[in-house]
Amino acid sequence: PQQQKVVGEFSPYHPLVPGFKHHTEPVRCxxxxxxxxxxxxxxxxxSRNALLCLAPGLANRAxxxxxxLLDHGLITSAFCLCxxxxxxxxxxVPVAVSAVVAVAVNVAxxxxxxxxxxxxxxxxxxxxxxxxxAFSAEQAGRARFITEFRGLIYLPTCACILARDLPCFxxxxxxxxxxxxxxxxxxxxxxxxxMGLTAPTCRARALNRHQRQAALLKQTVLCLLLTGCxxxxxxxxxxxxxxxxGRDWNVFFTLAAVKMVGSxxxxxxxxxxxxxxxxxxxxxxLAAYExxxxxxxRLAITIVRPESAADAQAPAAAAAAALTARRDAGFFEAxxxxxxxCLGLYCxxxxxxxxxRLALPVLASRRPAxxxxxxxxxxxxxxxxxxxxxxxxAGLALPExxxxxxxxxxxxxxxxxxxxxxxxxFASCLxxxxxxxxxxxxxxxxxxxxxxxxxxxxxSQPPPPPASPxxxxxxxxGLAYFLIGNLLTGLTGRCIxxxxxxxxxxxxxxxxxxxxxxxxxxxxxLSLATTWLLPAICRLLAALWRRTATAAARRExxxxxxxxxLHLPQQQQQQFEQQLRLQTISSV
Numbered sequence: 259p260q261q262q263k264v265v266g267e268f269s270p271y272h273p274l275v276p277g278f279k280h281h282t283e284p285v286r287c288x289x290x291x292x293x294x295x296x297x298x299x300x301x302x303x304x305s306r307n308a309l310l311c312l313a314p315g316l317a318n319r320a321x322x323x324x325x326x327l328l329d330h331g332l333i334t335s336a337f338c339l340c341x342x343x344x345x346x347x348x349x350x351v352p353v354a355v356s357a358v359v360a361v362a363v364n365v366a367x368x369x370x371x372x373x374x375x376x377x378x379x380x381x382x383x384x385x386x387x388x389x390x391x392a393f394s395a396e397q398a399g400r401a402r403f404i405t406e407f408r409g410l411i412y413l414p415t416c417a418c419i420l421a422r423d424l425p426c427f428x429x430x431x432x433x434x435x436x437x438x439x440x441x442x443x444x445x446x447x448x449x450x451x452x453m454g455l456t457a458p459t460c461r462a463r464a465l466n467r468h469q470r471q472a473a474l475l476k477q478t479v480l481c482l483l484l485t486g487c488x489x490x491x492x493x494x495x496x497x498x499x500x501x502x503x504g505r506d507w508n509v510f511f512t513l514a515a516v517k518m519v520g521s522x523x524x525x526x527x528x529x530x531x532x533x534x535x536x537x538x539x540x541x542x543x544l545a546a547y548e549x550x551x552x553x554x555x556r557l558a559i560t561i562v563r564p565e566s567a568a569d570a571q572a573p574a575a576a577a578a579a580a581l582t583a584r585r586d587a588g589f590f591e592a593x594x595x596x597x598x599x600c601l602g603l604y605c606x607x608x609x610x611x612x613x614x615r616l617a618l619p620v621l622a623s624r625r626p627a628x629x630x631x632x633x634x635x636x637x638x639x640x641x642x643x644x645x646x647x648x649x650x651x652a653g654l655a656l657p658e659x660x661x662x663x664x665x666x667x668x669x670x671x672x673x674x675x676x677x678x679x680x681x682x683x684f685a686s687c688l689x690x691x692x693x694x695x696x697x698x699x700x701x702x703x704x705x706x707x708x709x710x711x712x713x714x715x716x717x718s719q720p721p722p723p724p725a726s727p728x729x730x731x732x733x734x735x736g737l738a739y740f741l742i743g744n745l746l747t748g749l750t751g752r753c754i755x756x757x758x759x760x761x762x763x764x765x766x767x768x769x770x771x772x773x774x775x776x777x778x779x780x781x782x783x784l785s786l787a788t789t790w791l792l793p794a795i796c797r798l799l800a801a802l803w804r805r806t807a808t809a810a811a812r813r814e815x816x817x818x819x820x821x822x823x824l825h826l827p828q829q830q831q832q833q834f835e836q837q838l839r840l841q842t843i844s845s846v
Contacts, residue, residue, distance in 0.1 A: 289439045289647065289670065295431060296441075296678065297353055298340055299410045301360040302333035304685035306726065308360075308367035322727060326789055329728045330782055337414055338777045341441070343426045344770035402725050403629070403686040404618075407679045408452055409729030412736050413781075415445045416743035420780050423751045425765040426773040435501060437657040439670065446509060446660065447671030450516055450603045452736075454610025455675075459524050460618045464531045477521035484514035487741065495748070501661070504593025515600050520607035528608075530615070540608035547601055548665040551656055595661045602663025609672055613639065629683060636680035643673035686725075731788060735796075739788050746784055750776075 306328060310316060320328065339345070339352040346352055418441065421427045431441035458473040459465065465473070488510030503512065528536050590597060617632045646669045649655040658666045732739050755764045755776070 289644075291349075291430070292439060292441050292444060292674065293677065294353055295340055295349060296337070296410075296414060298336035298356040299333055299414065300678075300681045300685050301356040302329075302336055303406060303410065303682065303726075305356075305360045305363045306332045307686065308363040311367040312363070312370060322789060325727050326785055329726050330778075330785055333410075333726075334413060334417070334781050334785075335778055338417055338421070338781060339774055341418065341421050341428055341431055342424065342770075342773045342777065343428055344773055349428060403679070403683040404455070405725065405733045406686055406729050407682040408456070408736065409726070409732040410678075410682060411448045411452060412732050412739050414441075415448075416740065416747075416784060417777065417781055418442050418445070419743065420747045420750060421773075421777055423747075423765070424773045424777065425768050426770045433502070434660065436661060437659045439658050443658075443660040443667075444671060444674055446512065447603070447606060447667065448675055449513060450606050451610040451671060451675040453513070453517055454520065454607040455614040456618075457521070457524055457607075457611050457614060459528075459530045460611065460614035462530050463619070465525070465529055470525045470529065474521060474525050477517060477525075481514045481518040481521075483737070484510050484517065487737075488514065491744075501595065503596035503599075506589070507593040507596030512596055512600055512603065516603045516607055519600075519604055520611070523608070524611055528611075535612055536608040536615070537612040540605040540612070544602065544605040544665050544668060547605070548655060551662060551664055599661060599663035602665070602668050606663075606668045606671060609668070610675070613672075613676065633680045633683040636676040636683070640673045640677035640680065643669040643676070728785060728789060731792070735788065735792055738792055739784075742787055742792070743784055746780060746787070750780055 309328075309332070316324075336352050336356040340349045418431070422432055422442065433442045434440045458477065462469075488508050491508050491510055492506065498508065503509065524536065528534060528539075613636075616635065647666065650657040650666045655666055656662070656664050658664070658670050660667060755768070756762045758764070759767050761767065
């Protein structure tokens with residue numbers, strides 16, 4: 259096992275919970291290191307946009323496979339190198355290389371755009387020349403950087419679930435046991451934030467009763483699907499660590515519960531036309547939950563209490579004993595981590611719903627000024643929530659805990675997601691903001707011709723570089739992408755690598771030089787499967803659905819033949835035959 263440097267550590271005894279040694283494990287990584295770890299994703303996205311601006315024809319000639327390889331090389335590969343210890347012992351090396359490449363490509367692209375602007379030419383291409391895939395009905399209602407932000411959440415999550423099983427994974431980026439800020443601790447919170455950000459009531463000013471019922475029915479179907487995934491996960495992999503969610507609980511059950519309760523709350527109690535902002539009940543409930551966890555309710559001791567007094571006093575077994583309490587005293591006792599954390603994640607859902615209701619209606623205009631305003635809002639929210647971290651550091655609140663889902667964890671995830679979204683917005687809209695609606699002068703002959711031809715002034719604003727088709731697909735089928743990633747992780751970790759190295763514990767003999775290629779190959783296969791296999795399955799299911807619906811419609815339109823009852827009198831028999839003839843004539 260690797261010996262990792264401790265980057266910061268809370269005091270083992272917390273003043274709000276006197277006498278309880280709640281934190282025997284050091285913080286896995288500092289909070290700023292989580293932002294640095296995902297920085298290559300944003301830098302890669304910016305490099306991709308700049309490269310397509312330098313070579314506009316590449317967007318048309320690349321094709322689907324070319325765009326996929328481009329995104330994999332610029333966005334995914336740098337992050338894969340960042341979370342493993344080989345070839346670079348420090349994650350700062352791949353981050354620095356990504357930053358240098360991004361700065362060089364962006365400076366060259368900006369110089370080219372400024373030169374073309376001085377000559378009065380189009381900064382890049384017209385919309386008809388792009389040939390990019392159409393957005394889905396759900397994606398069309400939000401800005402492009404929201405789609406890319408959602409895609410960039412799924413990519414590192416699927417990369418980390420395999421990388422943690424490799425021997426060269428950076429241990430500080432793993433999940434913390436009780437308290438701490440690890441890179442893998444943000445996955446669950448980010449998924450909940452995404453659900454609230456694109457909730458049904460975020461894009462509508464008002465919803466009537468029938469629209470709310472239809473939206474609630476759709477969300478119920480999604481929750482049932484998540485519950486089914488949780489049951490399959492429980493049946494296939496029952497040997498999961500109980501300290502994460504419990505004995506009979508997993509991440510899919512948590513997402514389904516938060517999604518169901520959050521959707522019912524926003525559709526029935528907090529509709530868009532309501533004057534009560536969702537952030538107000540979220541903050542009140544979160545404050546009450548924090549008080550219950552602290553010195554008043556002492557709920558934190560109930561959740562992570564030691565197994566026995568002897569184990570609690572043993573220094574070597576204190577951390578393990580606090581996480582392996584008795585699991586046979588009932589359903590809540592067996593799954594207390596997953597059940598209790600749902601309350602804090604529900605508050606996070608409402609806070610993300612508030613962000614979505616403020617941002618998405620403004621972004622519907624797709625103007626660079628509005629995008630810049632929303633970017634400023636996100637940066638301000640991120641700064642405000644991250645500033646609250648001084649409270650746990652001063653002993654006024656419990657530290658961040660994914661197991662508890664406490665107020666510090668909710669504030670950390672909210673700040674992380676808002677900062678991440680602001681960075682994606684800046685990377686996506688940098689060139690659009692530079693282009694802007696510039697005046698039609700004597701040098702801008704191309705703009706004058708287009709304005710005379712189309713009698714429109716909005717053509718003075720050229721379109722931005724085409725969005726990544728792969729990120730659009732991941733955003734549209736995020737759950738399927740995550741499920742395929744879990745299947746490939748199990749196939750790689752339990753079948754391929756043990757067969758390749760001839761032993762189940764392949765981590766003892768696997769060379770460090772093989773970790774990064776295996777991780778990159780896994781991400782490439784996952785991308786290929788999502789790009790080609792998933793649309794084929796969707797088309798097959800759609801064809802089966804259309805065929806079933808057509809057959810049902812034909813059966814309903816077919817005239818029904820009524821059999822005459824037996825032993826009728828002659829007069830009634832004649833009336834029945836006449837009625838049957840009239841029915842046949844009318845059907846023809």
